[in-house]
Amino acid sequence: MSLFPTRADWRRAAEDLTQGLAAWHIWSLLAFNDIRQRYKRSRFGQFWITLSTGIFIAGIGIVYSYLFDRPIETYVPYLSVNIVIWTLLAGIVTDSTGVFTQAGHILGQQAMPKTIFVMRVIVRQLIILAHNLVIIALVFMLFGIVPTPAVVMVVPGLLLALVASLLTAMAIGLLCTRFRDLPQIIQSLLQVAFFLTPVMWHTDQLGGQASYIVDFNPFAVFLLIVADPLHGQWPGVERYLQALAVIVLMGLVAAPLFARFRARIVYWL
Template identity: 35%
Template sequence: MTTGDDRAEEATSVPPIAVDAPGSRSWQRAFGDLRQGWKQRPLWGYLGWQDIKQRYRRSVLGPLWISISMAVIATAMGILYGALFGEDIRTFLPYVATGLLIWNFISGCILEGSEVFIANEGLIKFLPAPLSLHVYRLVWRQTLFFLHNLVIWAVLVVIFPQPLSWTVLLAIPAFALLVLNGAWIAVLSGIIATRFRDIPPIIASLTQLLFFMTPIVWQYDTLLRNPAVAERARIAELNPVMHFVEILRQPLLGSPIVGHHWIVVGAITVVGCLAALVCLRNYRARVAYWV
């Protein structure tokens, strides 16, 4: 015979069902989450900096290892592929280093974005904070990595002078677009990956493929000047990451600004932000149950 205590124990053992509270699916709450997360800048700013310090704790050089490791990789790849493709090292090494610098920011937002809520499971369950706080923290951390590595670009510009002009100022709005896209990618992929745990490995594999499809260690303009492969080379423009790399690399290296890269990035930004907002509106309340 089942007693009252047995029934109470069975009831408490049933896992909670993710039922949205009334009004949880609203644009007001979605935008409110973004606003509240932005207002907590001191918190996610501190946490983002602590993430970097924790990674290099007890090392002699500390966060300087970020720039040192990037400089070694960029130099090695620039010399190797420059020799293979017969490129002038004075222009090819800054090209590769700048491309790697931008790629690291993009890939960091993609890879860590897919696990942004999974990695913060404890905070999401026990700390009453907006979901966007974790996204801001991730993007801020990647921005700090980028600023550390920007020293490499400055050193290479001094060693191998580039034809810089006023267009270098376009690097500021270009990087702002990268940050905005990194945020919506983290929101969208983070929510989907929290529900479907097969997504992060798939994204990791696709990101590795994108690296070889993106003109980082090879030059797109060089292929276009080759009549034998010019038409096939244009297939590279189907890779959206290429356009994000180019809008920032071109002003940093003093290259001619190609307008259609900005148009493609602008269109992707608008569509991506709308998709992320819809996902945040519909599933924000369920993330705590999924992690």
């Protein structure tokens, strides 16, 4: 049996993608219901998302501002933006490991486009992002920070990150459905990636000789093109070229995998 997708495989995968993206009422409903169920019967409800992230930023921000010898009034806003964006990126990767296994009870009962459940993961994390944006607004007001015109570049940066997330979720979700040890491996790699990504530290702390840690780190690339405009910086053209390169590479991996093996997902559940 060939490992390469046939023309029919590509056609069915394209239909899955177009039909799944068009079914926005389904994946948006599933995503909102996931958030409601997670905080069901909780006194604070969905505000736990904002509260827990805010407590983490406050605690880490004070400690690391002294460790890195950075003023609190500049470091805490820097950290708050980066943590919020990192939470989005890491959350999508983490949730992608169970994107199809979580939907096993649905996929086992009726045929539905697999893309619906990929979008469910992305929208769920966007809802969490919306809650956490409140933290950035409060921190900016507390320290008197006014966004610069560069903030408009958040939109294209976020769109590029979401395109990469769609491809990543397809590939990771499919592989983790087939190989059940992968979610634990990915979790371990994410912990390492957190410290290799400029979330708590500045890129200028690396020096020129270690710039490859950022340049070849896809998490760093997408973090910077979204976070830098909120820091008042215009991302360089090279950052967008790096992001496009990552998207192309992910497409070359995710598209054949999804086209060839999407029909087997139900049998792997």
